[in-house]
Amino acid sequence: MKLTLDPQDLAFREEVRAFFREQVPAATRRTLVEGRHVSKDQMVEWIRILHAKGWAVPHWPAEHGGTGWDPLRQYIFLEELQRTPAPPPLPFGVNMVGPVIYTFGNAEQKARFLPRIANMDDWWCQGFSEPGAGSDLASLTTRAVRNGDRYVVNGQKTWTTFAQYANWIFCLVRTDLQVPKQRGISFLLIDMRSPGVEVRPIVTIDGGREINEVFLTDVEVPIENLVGEENKGWDYAKFLLGNERTNIARIGISKFRIDRIRELAAGQMSNGKPLLEDERFLEKLAAIEIELKALELTQLRVVTEEAKSGEKGRPSPASSILKIKGSEIQQATTDLLMRIMGVHAMPYHAEPRPGSNEANIEPADAAMVAPNYFNFRKVSIYGGSNEIQKNIIAKAVLGL
Amino acid sequence: MKLTLDPQDLAFREEVRAFFREQVPAATRRTLVEGRHVSKDQMVEWIRILHAKGWAVPHWPAEHGGTGWDPLRQYIFLEELQRTPAPPPLPFGVNMVGPVIYTFGNAEQKARFLPRIANMDDWWCQGFSEPGAGSDLASLTTRAVRNGDRYVVNGQKTWTTFAQYANWIFCLVRTDLQVPKQRGISFLLIDMRSPGVEVRPIVTIDGGREINEVFLTDVEVPIENLVGEENKGWDYAKFLLGNERTNIARIGISKFRIDRIRELAAGQMSNGKPLLEDERFLEKLAAIEIELKALELTQLRVVTEEAKSGEKGRPSPASSILKIKGSEIQQATTDLLMRIMGVHAMPYHAEPRPGSNEANIEPADAAMVAPNYFNFRKVSIYGGSNEIQKNIIAKAVLGL
Amino acid sequence: MDFDLSEEQAILKQSVERMLERHALPRGGRELWRDISDMGLTALPFPENLGGLGGSSVETMIVMEAFGRALVLEPYVPSVILGGACLMHGASLQLRDAFIPGVVDGSLKLALATAEIGSGFSQTAIETRAIESAGGFVVTGRKCVVLGGDEADWVVVSARTGGGAGDETGVTLFIVNAASEGVTRQLYRTQDNQGAAEISFDGVHVTREHIIGAIGGGMSVLSRAVDTGIAALCAEAVGVMSRMHEMTLDYIKQRKQFGAPLGANQALQHRAAEMFIALEQARSMAIYAAIMVAEEDAGNRGRGIHAAKAEIGRAGRLIGEQAVQLHGGIGMTSEYPLGKYYKRMTMIDLTFGDADHHLAELARKGAMVGLL
Amino acid sequence: MDFDLSEEQAILKQSVERMLERHALPRGGRELWRDISDMGLTALPFPENLGGLGGSSVETMIVMEAFGRALVLEPYVPSVILGGACLMHGASLQLRDAFIPGVVDGSLKLALATAEIGSGFSQTAIETRAIESAGGFVVTGRKCVVLGGDEADWVVVSARTGGGAGDETGVTLFIVNAASEGVTRQLYRTQDNQGAAEISFDGVHVTREHIIGAIGGGMSVLSRAVDTGIAALCAEAVGVMSRMHEMTLDYIKQRKQFGAPLGANQALQHRAAEMFIALEQARSMAIYAAIMVAEEDAGNRGRGIHAAKAEIGRAGRLIGEQAVQLHGGIGMTSEYPLGKYYKRMTMIDLTFGDADHHLAELARKGAMVGLL
DSSP, rough: BBBOOOOHHHHHHHHHHHHHHHHOOOHHHHHTTTTTTOOHHHHHHHHHHHHHTOOSSSOOGGGGTOOOOOOHHHHHHHHHHHHTTOOOHHHIIIIIIIHHHHHHHHHHHHHHHHHHHOOOOOSSEEHHHHETTSSOOOGGOOEEEEETTTTEEEEEOOOOTTTOOOSSSEEEOOOOOHHHHHEEEEEEEEETTTTTEEEEEEEEETSOOOEEEEEEEEEEEEGGGGEESTTTTHHHHHHHHHHHHTTEEETTHHHEEEEEEEEHHHHHHEEEEGGGGHHHHHHHHHHHHHHHHHHHHHHHHHHHHHHHHOOOOOOOOTHHHHHHHHHHHHHHHHHHHHHHHGGGGGBBOOOOOOTOOOOOSOOOOGTTTHHHHHGGGGGTSSSSSSHHHHIOOOOOOTOO | OOSSSOOHHHHHHHHHHHHHHSSSHHHHHHHHHHHHHHHOOHHHHHHHHHHTTTTSSTOOGGTTOOOOOOHHHHHHHHHHHHTTTHHHHHHHHIIHHHHHHHHSSSSHHHHHHHHHHHHTSEEEEEOBBTTTBOGGOOOOEEEEEEEEEEEEEEEEEOOOOOTTTTTTEEEEOOOOOOOOGGGGGEEEEEEETTTEEEEEEBTTTSOOEEEEEEEEEEEEEGGGGSSSSSSSSHHHHHHHHHHHTTHHHHHHHHHHHHHHHHHHHOOEEETEEGGGHHHHHHHHHHHHHHHHHHHHHHHHHHHHHHHHHHHHHHHOTHHHHHHHHHHHHHHHHHHHHHHHGGGOOOOOOOOOOTTOOOOOOGGGGGGTTHHHHHHHHGGGGGSHHHHHHHIIIIIITTTT | OBSOOOOOHHHHHHHHHHHHHHHHHBBBHHHHHHHHHHTTTTGTTTGGGTTTTOOHHHHHHHHHHHHHHHHSSSSHHIIIIIHHHHHHHHHHHHHHHHHHOOOOOOOOEEEEEOOOTTTOOOOOOSEEEEETTTTEEEEEEEEEEEETTTTTTTEEEEEESSTTOOSSSSSSEEEETTTTEEEEEEEEEEEEEOOEEEEEEEEEEEEGGGGSSTTTBBBHHHHHHHHHHHHHHHHHHHHHHHHHHHHHHHHHOOOOTTTTTTTGGHHHHHHHHHHHHHHHHHHHHHHHHHHHHHOSOOOHHHHHHHHHHHHHHHHHHHHHHHHHHHHGGGGGGGSSTTTEEEEHHHHHTTTOOOHHHHHHHHHHTTTTTTOO | OOOOOOHHHHHHHHHHHHHTTTTSBBBBBBHHHHHHTTGGGGGGGGGGGGTTOOHHHHHHHHHHHHHHTTTHHHIIIIIIIIIHHHHHHOOOOHHHHHHHHHHHHSSSSSEEEOOOOOOOSSSOOOOEEEEETTEEEEEEEEEEEETTTTTOEEEEEESSSSSSSOOOSSSEEEEETTSSTEEEEEEEEEETOOOOOOOOHHHHHEEGGGGGGSTHHHHHHHHHHHHHHHHHHHHHHHHHHHHHHHHHHHHHOOOOOTTGGGGOHHHHHHHHHHHHHHHHHHHHHHHHHHTTTSSHHHHHHHHHHHHHHHHHHHHHHHHHHHHHHGGGGGGGGGTTTTTHHHHHHHHHHHHHHOHHHHHHHHHHHTTTTTTT
């Protein structure tokens, strides 16, 4: 056992920390600190800074631009990035479709798509979920019918994050109706500018516009956009969903938010003194910090085991712990952040209209605390709800 | 709506309160305050005091010694009794087998058993549970075979509370193996002094000797000890188990224990001042008190509805709430009581050996706090575990 | 003792529910306010000799639960409950005669302005000051999140006339015309779409006749008004929670996944049962609030209200969060009505102090010893 | 970074486990102590130049987890961990030479006597006094719940030589022969069957040579010893919890009700998953305790230990209570081994302060800002 980081890893952490401190554009960092959404331009600008450094796709194979870092360094990198805070690379390109393409795609697809993902020339979104298929993803009904050198796709995808910014979508589509549901699914890459693709926003309860419905009506997709083999899409999807879980605990984001909680609590008064000196408040904070510290060590145990076993991208089923506890902590921090601000969390701060000179509602720091609290209810729902995760632990880990 | 007690009910409460204050033997009250078990003699003495007042079986029909109180007064009576604290009448006689006998028994059985229950001439215990049948009570296997004017009974009962004191046991026994399990069960009254009845204590984790195994080996039971009809025992058992739930919330006991918590917290020091003045302690106490106040009103809503509908003894399925919350509060209070005493809860205070002049371990008030905490884990298990109660709510109330 | 509605109460409940059904979600706007007034609900808590209906805290509870179920956004609590309580329990006869008829017929709207930046949930840690001046006082300060403050004609505002921040004495209540010189309002909607405002008082002149309660003794009126408002919010919250619970049951019964309704999962069944238990406990505590708000002893009343608000906040959070969780993605969308109820519940928790605040206050005051 | 056992550590773990298997539950008694000593475990945390094995906090963690899984009742923590830490971190060279060899070979047992009636979980709110006298001090006071105090040959006792109740300074540690004149012991077993004693010191004379640490500066030694003891208890608790979790899984897989294993109930599956999560989080915090206990900065070390003990207590309570609940009646019986683990876990929580105490202390010290 070596329970602390090696000097080389400590030095690596200093290096990435310094890089983030110096290179994250101030306005972008400020946007994240205040709990607002970064714009498309901010995101692209930042990813290109990362890419220039060679750090846009650290976990990819070296020949496609990866860094060769072991899982521990990948984890340190992401944690520091989140904690800065800096915008995390969009998972749809770098963690989802990218690895599917370099693992199952053909040479042309690799050459065509991978460099554009790394430099964010393309913005990818994910076309998996459908209105009728929630956790039971394989019951999807979007159809793709082969017609010469194209597929004709009809159906509807939903919960599609940032589809409004995307120019590409990777979709699971049904190509065979005659076989059990998992066996008739294919993995298609679809240009969002194709005729018949329509994006409609879904406004969430926090007033945010992150997610969308995507309607596909007689969309023609060239067969060269099929990844791997027809009807093998479910295998690629499972591979992809396995990757999705690697950074699910979001330790760095929670660390950042705890910093933010301290910052705001220092400025809020309670019974004549700053909230940050109130022992009851500190107890609530400490209870979260303890869980987070435990989760950080749990995460490091998973990561170092992964590094040893060499089974990159195939986290143990125990990583469901990371999802459950990680989401609980994220929800606890957004909740506490809202409660710090008390009644000041109540006003809805509408986006200022262009050209408006309306004053902010004070304190401005309170603007996003309630929307963030509402928005973060999603983290225990998406990517396999916490109930699904407990099913996984019960069956795969505990043998029940 | 009339949200407070009528003057007549308030007067009634004062009357029973005064009676308990004056009539509960001081040593018996002290035994309960300290969380110890009352002895058989103390129990019988107290029930005879109650019986002399005409209050031993208040909920029974008037012809068998009942008081004619409505459910609200019965509730007030029991709550005050528990809060005093005084020993609650043993349920096995007055709430279980008594009502079964006056509802389904024949005239001889009524005349023979009911007066002796009211005066505690008999000590009854319950022979329902078996080692192989937990929550699934109807899968019991104790057999009773008719042989002339007697049944010959073989089998084993378990979790039998106070069997060591009892001279009678009421049992569910299987009299027909050929029918579905609920339809071959009969309800037998068995004299514990019969040859073939053997009682073995089960020591619980708190070191207590409340429960027992009862072995029945070729026990001969006269057929006049069959209640109602042969093979109809399951109906009587369901009736009985419905009655068992009426006072399941134990509001009065929890109120008493909160009084006791305050009493002991006043004497324990924390950071140089009495724990009772420590706001963090008071917050924990207040959180329990709030739940208890809510539960008291929930209980009163159930009780007054029962009083109106006239459906005595058939509480609504929502009474599962009373069981779940009542047990949670009982467990929270025994836990808090233990934590007040801190390290002093750790010594195991063995019962003093007869003639021993060994000194008590100080503080003596701490003697039973850990055993009581351990012992009270049972309240979320017995009488239908809290998991079973949630199943009942989901199905019977929520229609899931 | 009887927890069933009387015949009159049952009729009240039915009429309110029927009236509300005629309005679509979100339930707000001029016409709804007219219907609320026409039905006499604005007259409900006032005594008959002042044109009111003489309703007790029980009638308020019945109406507020219906408002909660229907998600009414109109400023009934700010104007009728909070403004009304200030007038009833502290105002001079002249002020009552001047204001109550307008509140009763709905033509006049009031609001209560107490919170400030830096006051937390305290009513006494305020910096707004009123300085004596010819024939009255001059009020200067800034009030935050004045619910109903956007439409209010008159605003009851708390200001220090003596003592220091946190002192119980030295707080005075003034009723100020929102159109007075020196009053500026920044209007907005809250997260749950109620109308509200930040209100600045910049040397606003108020006559002595517009003081509610004693000079320096405003806290007794204010705490009673706030207690009354909290009791009403508790009942509203029960309406909100009961709808969230119903919607969740409907959803998990009907929505299928892996070939079976979601509600076939025992884990979700138990969650629904836990929500049901929380709902019934909250309902009991809303009843308790209706009992305790009528207590004359301010200490006992306050502790009872703390207990109720703490339980309501706790239950509301559990039910709201689990309702969203059990709905999954659809519960996160603004189009589906659940989210509106969830946001309303969250805002009720934050109004006049959240569950943690009230639990801490109750502890500070010795917890519940000796309470009914 | 590497959380796997090294080869030597794996061998240590295996040997300890094998040795313990040779003893039946409950695992206590003279023979077990001899085996523990013969294996060198009593030598483990001491440096090699004093006859020890030079084990770090990691080796202690490995041994203690095995002790927890096997439910060892022998006074290893009181004598080797607590007594040893007092000697190592505060005693003069003479005292070390005099005592460590006996502790190392198991022939000498120590105990640490700090708690008193009225001290709560505080180490400084003590009333035992030591007054200077010819050539030493005279100690008078009464110590409660001295774990291992029944068999201890020598007792390290904290007493005030200056300052008032609650002061950090003015506490002095003395090592006292349990057979001294004026020492009386009331022996008993704890709820979880450990040996313990109440120990009274009635004018007990102790020489200056038997002071551990500086006069009036005992708290720095004591807090380090207690932190070391807590880290060991955290590891033991993980062993206890892991056995309770395993027993529960075995039981619900095998026990049938209504024609199916209990474990087929999704509600119980989720409960078991929640217990598993708590166990893994607790395991992580036992590792954290092993990291932090080696910190030289007393403030950071203390906060790290507070965090670990709080998490362990919380997880242990959840796992213990739910293990009993999922077992049903059988879990309540003293014959079935689960209850013994549950009681051990509960007592670990109460030893040196329960989860609530450590959370409050951590908060008082500013929570976890700046900790590794």
